[in-house]
Amino acid sequence: MQENSLIYQYRPKHKLYLSTAHTWLDPRNMEDLREKGWGSVYGAVSNHEFGDWDLNLSFSDRDSDIHADMGYTRDNLASYNYNASLSYSRDSLPGYLSSYNTHLSFSQSDFKEREEKDRHINWSANISSSAFWSVWASGFLAKPFFYYLDTQSDYYQEWGTHRIGTVYYGGSYYKLPYLRFNINGSYGKSFIYDLEETRRAMFFSFGASGQLGANFSYSTSSMLYNYDIDKTAHQDDTFLITDVQLRITPSNNTQWTSGISTSTYQTETSTLVNLMRFGFYTNFRWDFRPGSAVYLGFKTSQNLMEPIERIPFRYTILDSGIFWRKNYTTAYLKVSYRI
Numbered sequence: 001m002q003e004n005s006l007i008y009q010y011r012p013k014h015k016l017y018l019s020t021a022h023t024w025l026d027p028r029n030m031e032d033l034r035e036k037g038w039g040s041v042y043g044a045v046s047n048h049e050f051g052d053w054d055l056n057l058s059f060s061d062r063d064s065d066i067h068a069d070m071g072y073t074r075d076n077l078a079s080y081n082y083n084a085s086l087s088y089s090r091d092s093l094p095g096y097l098s099s100y101n102t103h104l105s106f107s108q109s110d111f112k113e114r115e116e117k118d119r120h121i122n123w124s125a126n127i128s129s130s131a132f133w134s135v136w137a138s139g140f141l142a143k144p145f146f147y148y149l150d151t152q153s154d155y156y157q158e159w160g161t162h163r164i165g166t167v168y169y170g171g172s173y174y175k176l177p178y179l180r181f182n183i184n185g186s187y188g189k190s191f192i193y194d195l196e197e198t199r200r201a202m203f204f205s206f207g208a209s210g211q212l213g214a215n216f217s218y219s220t221s222s223m224l225y226n227y228d229i230d231k232t233a234h235q236d237d238t239f240l241i242t243d244v245q246l247r248i249t250p251s252n253n254t255q256w257t258s259g260i261s262t263s264t265y266q267t268e269t270s271t272l273v274n275l276m277r278f279g280f281y282t283n284f285r286w287d288f289r290p291g292s293a294v295y296l297g298f299k300t301s302q303n304l305m306e307p308i309e310r311i312p313f314r315y316t317i318l319d320s321g322i323f324w325r326k327n328y329t330t331a332y333l334k335v336s337y338r339i
Helices: 313-318
Strands: 002-011 014-024 038-050 053-062 079-091 097-111 117-129 133-143 145-149 156-161 164-176 179-192 197-211 216-227 238-251 254-263 272-289 292-307 323-336
Touching (some): 164 197
Antiparallel strands (some): 002 014, 014 038, 038 053, 053 079, 079 097, 117 133, 133 164, 145 156, 164 179, 197 216, 216 238, 238 254, 272 292, 292 323
């Protein structure tokens, strides 16, 4: 791939970026007779700064025969792409607030060989306070065209145009040394590829941590997921993931850490239902000299299972109802020594 770029600053804080990219594919490597060896992308970006405001305008022209050296691109869909974004950022605000920033952008892709168009609106805002807290929110609305490449068909299989959108939010408080916490969440509609449909999705998380003395600290987190889908053997519509960790540091050269984790994500086989997973771990570290240490550790993971129906006699241990099945148990000793 050959790339070229040019930056022209015609006024202070006003710039114009021009770029081109060209690829050439050896005809011997072409698998489709309709494919062309020469591909190109042309683009232009105009950047303008007005005090605390930042404005960007961009345009690109991409043909269907561009071949990227690496990464993923919208293969075989030639398009004209437009984008406009406006940002505002302010630090060291007087009074109660310490910083504030917001962003709004609009983008559209017009496919040259399709009637569909991709449209996206994105926004975000963040506020921080001198009183040890911050809140933020972001979101997007979109009407994208979903498809996947299929070598057995005519280039790709269409999933059509779907309207999606999600609002994200979060906040944190970190003044008290023994209780710092944060929350994060999202709510909206997402495209689920396995179903080829748009469904509602919700996520919420809470985390807390703190120092309970000179040598003792803790951290915990919980994450809840909920999807507007039918619960089946291969997908769960609502599940919770949690993690708790305790840490003791008796001295500068010793440290002990233990934690537990759980997940209520349910799966199913032909004979068993996995109701939840439980894990435990503990680690000890002793630095007997600078750069050298001894590590002791133990970890285990188990699943809570339930039989679907009575299974053959040789598995009667499972016929009694709900039981725990061990996934693994590991203990280790490790010594590192720096010469």
